[in-house]
Amino acid sequence: MSWRAELLAVWAVVVRNALMASRNVFFFFELLFWPIVGVLSIGLMTRFLHLTPAQASFVLIGTIALSIVNVCQLEVAYAVLLDVWSKSLKHQFLAPIGIRHLTLGSWLVGMARGGVLFLLLAALGWWAFDFRVLAPGWLPVAVFLLGCFLNAWIVGVFVCALIALFGNRAEAFAWASVNLVLVLAGLYYPVSVLPEPVATVAAAIPLTYFLDAYRAHFGFAPEFHAPIATGLALSVVYAALAHWCFFAAIQRARRTGLLLKMSE
Amino acid sequence: MLAIDAHDVTKTFKSGWLRPTRTAALRGVSLTVPRGTIVGLLGPNGAGKTTLLSILATLLTPDSGSVRVLGHDVVRDAARLRRRLNMASGRPSFLWSLRVGEIVAFYGRLYGLSGSKLRRRVDELIELCELGANRRTPYSELSTGLKQRVALAKSLVNDPELLFLDEPTLGLDPDVSVRVRRHIADLRSQRGITIVLTTHYMREADELCDEIAFIKAGRILARGTPAELKRRIRLGDVIALRLDPPAVPWLGEAPGVLRCRAVDGWVECTVDGAEKRLPDLLRALSAEGIAVRNVRVREPELEDVFVELAR
DSSP states (O other): OOHHHHHHHHHHHHHHHHHHHHTOHHHHIIIIIHHHHHHHHHHHHHHHTTOOHHHHHHHHHHHHHHHHHHHHHHHHHHHHHHHHHTTOHHHHHHSSOOHHHHHHHHHHHHHHHHHHHHHHHHHHHHHHHOOOTTTTOHHHHHHHHHHHHHHHHHHHHHHHHHHHHHGGGGHHHHHHHHHHHHHHTTSSSOGGGSOHHHHHHHTTOHHHHHHHHHHHTTTOOOSSSSHHHHHHHHHHHHHHHHHHHHHHHHHHHHHHSHHHHTTO | OEEEEEEEEEEEEEEOSSSOEEEEEEEEEEEEEETTOEEEEEOSTTSSHHHHHHHHTTSSOOSEEEEEETTEETTTTHHHHHTTEEEEESSOOOOTTSBHHHHHHHHHHHTTOOHHHHHHHHHHHHHHTTOGGGTTSBGGGSOHHHHHHHHHHHHTTTOOSEEEEESTTTTOOHHHHHHHHHHHHHHHHHHOOEEEEEOSOHHHHHHHOSEEEEEETTEEEEEEOHHHHHHHTTOOEEEEEEEESSOOGGGGGSTTEEEEEEETTEEEEEESOHHHHHHHHHHHHHHTTOEEEEEEEEOOOHHHHHHHHHO
């Protein structure tokens, strides 16, 4: 496949997901309503508990990360979910499209949505709680967002694999999975407060390192050595694993006939 | 040159976790399809038609056997093969909130079209499938007939060398069915596309197909041109008589009569040769004082072949 054909296939998915998102009433709730409710309620709770500005920033960074990862992860899962819902999966896999095109195209739309959401929440945090999430500068912000997006891609692709493996039954996992990962990644607390076996699991999640690195810019001592490099390395490993799982699940669906069943 | 060359293809589906059951969908199917022909797969529900079509279209992998489509192995070389074929089904489904033009454009991009080439192709297909008035209509708001036309437009977006049509006129109004059949015939005659279709409508198969393969319980029972099949099954000719009185008990026992049945006030006798048997029958009826009000003679139809083979 030529580079031009590769890019066109990715662009086809970008256009499709963007069009679907623009006509989806839930888009508003996903992009604005729940994230704003999240930042406002957590921000107000920090006021009620009389947290210091540093503590409040620790918690609000976690809240913003949750929203970004959630929105972007859902968009990646839409690579398969949109076709499962409309029963058009077989047309997609009859075309010369690889899972890399599907996931990359959806991820690009997810990053765009996540980026817009980040700016909105940054403005809200600054206006409502005097929390300046952009204060560390564009490079740390870019690395933090990259970490969030990479984690979203990994979770989203794993969800796609589960749907291709178990069909519609795995759909609920698309909505719940990210929360499980985020609870373990030290969203509202340092990983050091977790009991030992859970802390080990947390240390295996890439987002843990990106949160740790970004919070260091707000005066918190890093819990891990070289967190960005570790987070990126772990992300590459999980991304490869997720991609392989999705590929294997599609191959299995072609063998078992699930691909056709999900299209009827 | 063969478009499809399949030998001893088997496929078994497993279902259930605790007590798994196995259903053999294809039991050693062999099929060859020359390029530029229209071949119909006929058979009762659950015969394995769609399973075979899905294997040929790379949507399903066979358990065993060899399948080469347009010279490519359907398992090992599926990615390259997909560029050269396409499929439309009688129960099409696409993303519900995309508009007709957007759906065709989406698939066009997947097949490598962009810019003015893509726009031209979308326009051409919208016109060919008479979708101009619905170009901006969301898919969910289309009627069954229009949805099928979208499926046909999508299936032609890559100008395929091989087209699979799964029940292409299912649920369509008769006038729309006629137009879709005309499109299908034109695709072969004007563009030289090889077409494999499944259908339940015998008239459609008779009208469109150069060859027909009858599938039942995962096996091909018979294969040939519609005329060959009618001859090979030896169904005989049908003499339909309108008699007074209508019931003649001895007619089924008359020489050369294979069977008789009453259909809507007519007595239909299947005979081994209408030319030879009709004068004898008329003489015998006249001798018995039975009035013959009307007579019709016809060759067996594909539907008779289907009923015979599906029995």
